[in-house]
Amino acid sequence: VRDPAWSPNGTTIGFVTDRGPDTDVDALTFGQSRLALYDLPTGTIELIGGQEGMNYSPQWSPDGTKIGFVSDRNGISNIFVFDLIDHRLYQVTNLSTGVCGIAQGSPAMSWARERDRMLFSAFKRGGWDIYVVERPLDRMVAVANESTEETEPADETGTDNAIAPSEPFTGELAEGPGQANTSDENNGSRYGLPDTTSFAIRGYKVRFSPDMSATGAMYSSNVGIAGNTSVAFSDVLGNHTLFGAASIYGSLSQSDILIGYLNRQHRTNWSIALYQFRNDFLLFVAEEEAGFESQIYRGGQVMLSRPFDRFRRIELGLDAMSINRAVFRQSYYSGQSETSSKGTLYFASPFVAFVADNVLFGSTGPIDGMRARLSVEHAVGDLSYSSATIDARKYFNIRHRYVAAIRAVSGASRGRDPQLYRIGGATTLRGLGYGELTGTNAFMLNTEFRFPLIERLKMGWPLPLHLRNVRGSLFFDIGGAWHADQFRPFTTDGPGVLRIEDAFAAYGFGARLNVGFLILKYDLAQPTDLVSHTEKMRHYFSIGSEF
Incomplete structure (x- = not known):
């Protein structure tokens, strides 16, 4: 039936x-x-x-x-x-x-x-x-x-x-009385029907088989090229999953590596993972030298996840890690380089998070629904801080072709060693360079109107080009990051004239194209203080889905 x-x-x-x-x-x-x-x-x-x-x-x-x-x-x-x-x-x-x-x-x-x-x-x-x-x-x-x-x-x-x-x-x-079997003898x-009474009953054994193997890549004009490989294995019931991912940069000690196990046998899921990843930050050393600080994170995570329903869950976990810090300097004139160690930090960070997600995706990104994550973490050890972050996104589908998208992000970190938030770039706050704004407090609001830009474009000689389903976007971004409490996002220039003071804003236009195995994005952003243009327009080329 x-x-x-x-x-x-x-x-x-x-x-x-x-x-x-x-x-x-x-x-x-x-x-x-x-x-x-x-x-x-x-x-x-x-x-x-x-x-x-x-x-x-x-x-x-x-x-x-x-x-x-x-x-x-x-x-x-x-x-x-x-x-x-x-x-x-x-x-x-x-x-x-x-x-x-x-x-x-x-x-x-x-x-x-x-x-x-x-x-x-x-x-x-x-x-x-x-x-x-x-x-x-x-x-x-x-x-x-x-x-x-x-x-x-x-x-x-x-x-x-x-x-x-x-x-x-x-x-x-x-x-009623039994009837003779009239089927073909x-x-x-x-x-070849078997005798089921001869079947041997055996307990279930977990055997892993490959579920997924993928290689991804991204490019951003202010980041460059990045790529990774990921694999996943699970049993036939889907209760046990092994996963791994790696981005190799010359040697294993300098690469990004993740291996983990996820157990979904019961309503409360649990997972364990080991990881290593590297962050590099550009430093201004001198006009004749280039320098950056390299931070290599090595650690593990244990996490519990329990769903309230299909779209909402709560997460509870613990990260224990070390951060190995080193400064690299290179002279423009002599070509000589120098690396100095800044030591290693050890700390543990428990966290709790609430997650909601019922988003429906289209060809280049979400087109309907909402998603949100509210997380709180506290670190003890060589680093001591408490941080809270909220990321909420809402999508309004209009006649199945148009989408109004809103993303609001805010975070704050306190303690002896508060963490820095970095915003700016194609994926966060357009109109700025990558991570140009930093602070222990941050907020960001992105608004977009997404629409079909090119339904179909077919060109002949001398440039044979065939484009279909190119999506367009009109956006307005505003945000800021600061260290002290003296943050004044807006000011007034006379009666009824509002101008941006300590925050940053930009508006512009974008185009997106799904080519099957990746999504190409272009954004043109014009910084503004709501009264006039404050800087030159910036162009961004990137790969990845819309927020």
């Missing part, structure tokens, strides 16, 4: 079943999928007659007198409608590629209850599209009479009917 559908009056359930004369449970032979009706008041099940091929995805008409379904009786899946009053069969679609879902036999159509409108999915040009049929009852074409061997013949007064009346039978097995030998 599958694809149940309630009738509008709530007294009948239409569903898909393989019961019928072609099904022999003893021989484990099963007929094609057919439509049946379960009458709740009487408890009887009635097979709809005259069903050739495979039939699935039943949907009721708004008045409950007809039932639509998908059938491949002609060799190609199309939509048919069966009239429950006059027992006639009608065809609604006649597609050469067929009506189908993502998987064979999966639901592929829907019939609106309040309006005479039908939706269905079909495969076209490498993907599934949703199509609308307005007033499908006006488009129906009667199907010519066909043989219905599995049903009783129609009565003599129904010679115009294409489908004979269905045969009713009870849904439960009737009690050779069925058992033909299908």
